[in-house]
Amino acid sequence: MKKTFASDNYSGVHPEVMEALLKANTGHAASYGADEYTERAIAQFKVYFGNDIEVFFAYNGTGANVLGLSALSRSFNSIICSDLAHINVDESTAPEKFLGSKLITIPTKDGKIYPEEIQNKIQRVDDQHHPQANVISISQSTEYGTVYTIDEVKAIADVAKKNNLFFHMDGSRISNAAVSLGKDFASFTRDAGVDVLSFGGTKNGMMFGEAIIFFKPEPARYFKYIRKQGMQLHSKMRFISAQFEVLLSNDLWKRNASHSNRMAKLLEKELRSASVKITRPVDANGIFAILPSAIIPKLQKEHYFYVWDEKTFEVRLMCSFDTTEEEIKSFGATLRKLLK
Incomplete structure (x- = not known):
């Protein structure tokens, strides 16, 4: 997977x-x-x-x-x-x-x-x-x-x-x-x-x-x-x-969390550049946003994520210690393509 x-x-x-x-x-x-x-x-x-x-x-x-x-x-x-x-x-x-x-x-x-x-x-x-x-x-x-x-x-x-x-x-x-x-x-x-x-x-x-x-x-x-x-x-x-x-040794906890938080900020930037509404402050490693319902299944096929609220189509996107900038950019590119 x-x-x-x-x-x-x-x-x-x-x-x-x-x-x-x-x-x-x-x-x-x-x-x-x-x-x-x-x-x-x-x-x-x-x-x-x-x-x-x-x-x-x-x-x-x-x-x-x-x-x-x-x-x-x-x-x-x-x-x-x-x-x-x-x-x-x-x-x-x-x-x-x-x-x-x-x-x-x-x-x-x-x-x-x-x-x-x-x-x-x-x-x-x-x-x-x-x-x-x-x-x-x-x-x-x-x-x-x-x-x-x-x-x-x-x-x-x-x-x-x-x-x-x-x-x-x-x-x-x-x-x-x-x-x-x-x-x-x-x-x-x-x-x-x-x-x-x-x-x-x-x-x-x-x-x-x-x-x-x-x-x-x-x-x-x-x-x-x-x-x-x-x-x-x-x-x-x-x-x-x-x-x-x-x-807890050599700040591994901090290195991992710092990376996932930073990836969330990059993903927020990608979403905003596509004029997607961010619904919650991005304080840590999660992003909440509203996406058009029609594109969600197509986007999920390429970059799986969960729908947080099925009524409003608010989605949750989580970043991890192993999320890469390339994956963030790929998500953004797919999103912009589907929004055209």
Whole structure:
């Protein structure tokens, strides 16, 4: 299958990550995270986030989100998120099934949720007849490819603190957000008031693997049992850990995310040059645009992508660490030809 603009999940594995996997495949290593690769990977996370964090690895993003939220929420609680949140739209009903909690959604036009909207959803506190809000969850970058500023994250954290709620961040594309902001990871997570972070690796050059990071000790107290119950404890943990070790070393995470973000800006330029309407700010590695319905199937045959909104023909185009300028130019040329 030729490369597409469908998703950064479609991309392959970065060569440096593949090399790390091959090296980890030499000899035997202790299982379930009691290995030197896991020790070194956790040490790398502590370089970025501080020594007093707790880090756990999981297979995939849904597992990381659901398990992270499991440490924060009980079955009588509710979780406040945007109506586009991955936990609401793209994880089937995994959060509801495994948490038993209710998702309270806020309609969003830019992928973000804001303090006043969140406060309005915190209702009937201590009322036994009503689900009790206990967690605010945001995505960084958002499902629309927008990025919360540090001040925006801090403002949400203030609402969480005021109302004694936990603050969870889905960071499946956190590296793209960090590059967009030009800031270190801690500045818009731990230092901004986030309690639990899902740190994504798969969308940024890894084969598989996500990390759940706790910035406070109490929610992590029983997490090793929660992860086991949630079927996300990898017996050969070194094959997740070795990937994170190399991703966080020598700025590979930044090189990959910088490239995919830059490719998105080039693709935006191609679309604008063809007088295509861009519907969302291009903050990270995703572009949203309106295309004439008649050309979409023809364009998809050459450069596959997803239709985000079938009513408005808004499409989503995602760039990856391995997207090339030639592919961007080819897309632009095909688009202009079809628009004639």
